[in-house]
Amino acid sequence: MKVVVYGTKSCVWCGKTRKFLKKYNIKFKDIDIEKSKSAEKKMIKISGQEGFPVINVNGKIILGYDEPKLRSVLNIK
Amino acid sequence: MKDKSEKYDFIIIGAGVTGLSASMYGARLGLKTLCLGYTHSSELSIGGVITTTNIVENYPGFIKLTGSELADAIEKHARSYELVSIKEQKVIDIEKKKNEFVVKTENDEYIGKTILFATGTKWRKLEVPGSLEYENKGVAYCALCDAPLFKNKIVGLVGGSDNAAKDALVLSEHAKKVYIIYRGENIRPEPINLKRVYDKVKSGKIEIINNANVKEVKGSKFIEKVILDREFNGSKELALQGLFIAIGHIALTDLAKKIGVNLDKKGEIILDHKTSETNLPGVFGAGDCADKPFKQAITGVAEGCTAAYSAYEYINKNNLTN
Numbered sequence A: 001m002k003v004v005v006y007g008t009k010s011c012v013w014c015g016k017t018r019k020f021l022k023k024y025n026i027k028f029k030d031i032d033i034e035k036s037k038s039a040e041k042k043m044i045k046i047s048g049q050e051g052f053p054v055i056n057v058n059g060k061i062i063l064g065y066d067e068p069k070l071r072s073v074l075n076i077k
Numbered sequence B: 001m002k003d004k005s006e007k008y009d010f011i012i013i014g015a016g017v018t019g020l021s022a023s024m025y026g027a028r029l030g031l032k033t034l035c036l037g038y039t040h041s042s043e044l045s046i047g048g049v050i051t052t053t054n055i056v057e058n059y060p061g062f063i064k065l066t067g068s069e070l071a072d073a074i075e076k077h078a079r080s081y082e083l084v085s086i087k088e089q090k091v092i093d094i095e096k097k098k099n100e101f102v103v104k105t106e107n108d109e110y111i112g113k114t115i116l117f118a119t120g121t122k123w124r125k126l127e128v129p130g131s132l133e134y135e136n137k138g139v140a141y142c143a144l145c146d147a148p149l150f151k152n153k154i155v156g157l158v159g160g161s162d163n164a165a166k167d168a169l170v171l172s173e174h175a176k177k178v179y180i181i182y183r184g185e186n187i188r189p190e191p192i193n194l195k196r197v198y199d200k201v202k203s204g205k206i207e208i209i210n211n212a213n214v215k216e217v218k219g220s221k222f223i224e225k226v227i228l229d230r231e232f233n234g235s236k237e238l239a240l241q242g243l244f245i246a247i248g249h250i251a252l253t254d255l256a257k258k259i260g261v262n263l264d265k266k267g268e269i270i271l272d273h274k275t276s277e278t279n280l281p282g283v284f285g286a287g288d289c290a291d292k293p294f295k296q297a298i299t300g301v302a303e304g305c306t307a308a309y310s311a312y313e314y315i316n317k318n319n320l321t322n
Helices: A012-023 A037-047 A067-073 B017-028 B048-052 B067-079 B143-150 B162-172 B191-202 B254-258 B297-317
Strands: A003-007 A029-032 A054-057 A060-063 B006-013 B033-037 B084-088 B091-097 B100-105 B109-117 B121-123 B154-158 B177-181 B206-209 B214-219 B223-232 B235-239 B242-245 B249-251 B283-285
Touching: A003 A012, A003 A037, A012 A067, A012 B067, A012 B143, A029 A037, A037 A054, A037 A060, A054 A067, A060 A067, B006 B017, B006 B100, B006 B297, B017 B033, B017 B048, B017 B067, B017 B084, B017 B297, B033 B109, B048 B067, B067 B084, B091 B254, B109 B297, B143 B162, B143 B242, B154 B162, B162 B177, B162 B191, B191 B206, B223 B242, B283 B297
Parallel strands: A003 A029, B006 B033, B006 B109, B033 B084, B109 B283, B154 B177, B154 B242, B177 B206
Antiparallel strands: A003 A054, A054 A060, B091 B100, B100 B109, B121 B249, B214 B223, B223 B235
């Protein structure tokens, strides 16, 4: 399973997303868009918006820290 | 749903700093305490609204820390008490039955002898054409979260409160220019933050447009401009690449209202400020969802602690200790 989190260090919901994924030992690529303009553009392109975080789970895009959706997509009960 | 509902002396709805502090005091008073919060990027999250604050420098004992650090510290403190249980569950209904309250979440049901509403608030939306359409497409509510996306861009911020000023200061660290658009004559943050804003005004990083309202948000795929209700620099159109909204909060009091708690015109819980009692016996309120003009972490925490003590007294006076 490929999980990518687009966010920033200061974003509260990005932090909660990382904490949630770590809690369930889900490996993910953590992309800080402050450090990469191309990553920022990609995040906007795949999500069609500018809010944080954007989580890409095998091509499924989750906008914001949405625990029920994350649980569903990642099969976590 | 479990067959048998768990019983508690004190059930707190909301796990922001107010609810967490109340749970700690509840435990110190010997009350079996449950604190319910909902981890989701909307309402009632563990830690509450302060987690969206960049810098807290008015909480005694801490010269400077982030809102998340303060919330984490209070949560850790509350969890250190065996009598405290903090659960990440959303409360969907409450019923009063004789001398107890049935609190239903999406997964479970709990029974409490007393309950505390520490449900906090949600951001007040800017209700003008285009604002919803461009939400997360330039229109944003959390400066701390989204400011990095506006590096070297021109952004607007609607509002004039202390929170609005702090948001403008956060934005000014990233954006090329920040326009504060305020409906009144003068913005009204705490003097310390007003000075910080004026320092940025002097440097040209922030500009204040007083006596102005945003009437419409316009753009194509993303926001491109707003329409003001008065001319600024010879035009009612203001070109922007981002618009942050800081026009206050709405109390989350639907559940309180449902069981008969008296609310004021703003929808905030009317409290006896000596005791944090509501009009209903055994039901208390505290924090940003309650009717006080000065809403701070420290005042919410104090009200939560007062509510815990009042719950303790209520249980003892009514012989509900068993």
